[in-house]
Amino acid sequence: MRLSVVIPCYNEEAVLAECVLQVRQLLDALAAKGKITPDSNLWLVDDGSRDSTWNLIETLAGQHANVIGVKLSRNRGHQHALLAGLMSADGDAVISLDADLQDDIAVVEEMIDAHVAGFEVVFGVRRSRVKDTVFKRWTARRYYALLRVLGVDMVPDHADFRLLGRAALRALAEYPETNLFLRGLIPQLGFRTTRVLYDRQLRLAGTTKYSLARMLGLGIDGITSFSAVPLRVIAATGALLFLLSMGVSVWVLGVKLFTDHAAPGWASTTLPIYALGGVQLLSLGLVGEYVAKIYAEVKRRPRYIIERMTSDRVVAP
């Protein structure tokens, strides 16, 4: 079995050399054991880095025949860079990793064994989140709970560390969506899947490329790309408010017709204005979120553009 390792890299000059060294050693070791073929390779996707990442990739690719660089024409974000790598890589199975080696490459062997045993998709799942900040741990737990309620099929504590077999990659290539959220998409592919537990390491060097805003963006994509429940909640809220307003109308009419102290109050006039205004704005915003998604999808823009490659091999997924 030929293995391809895919690593998206955005401003990773601080870790790249060490990362490539470790992955190459791993590939050599696995090839020596006969688990993978010696022509297994490593694909580095430069996601429009602003530092010397691409120069470094070119140098590394020049030194080692089994290191291949793919340069995107601009920064497209982690998910798209990863997709570019997955669609370019030519292995019988492809494992995706972060450049900072937070994903423990020691379990790669276990993933390969699982694939050989017949599993088409192998998810790397974090054993614990002790190395995260309290804030990240809490938000992650809430987020997975929310996704479960909304009916989104996702593997908890799994990021983008996974093995995909050729059949799964071919299936993935059939999904044309622009709002890419691979963690939600891969479970939809089906196939026999399993999990491998690992301990997430600290970042080797450099700083995180996921700001809070980016994290939030990814989270919103995860929900709106896979669940229409928020839209239904709007409809349900609308129906509930309608029923409530009917009750209020009956009460107001009763006061007006059958009593003599029908002084129209300030509160009962202004409160609904605020309450309903708020609900309407919120609903509109949520609908807008989906409209924006539709807009992005119907444009059918390319999801990434490869500017250059250090090798001219082209693979049809």
Ligand code: UDP
């Ligand atoms: N990354 C990328 N494009 C981006 C942001 C990140 O290709 O726009 C890559 C980054 O180089 C790394 C991976 O995505 O290989 C995960 O990013 P990072 O480690 O910064 O995220 P964290 O682990 O902090 O969530």
Ligand code: MG
């Ligand atoms: Mg990381």
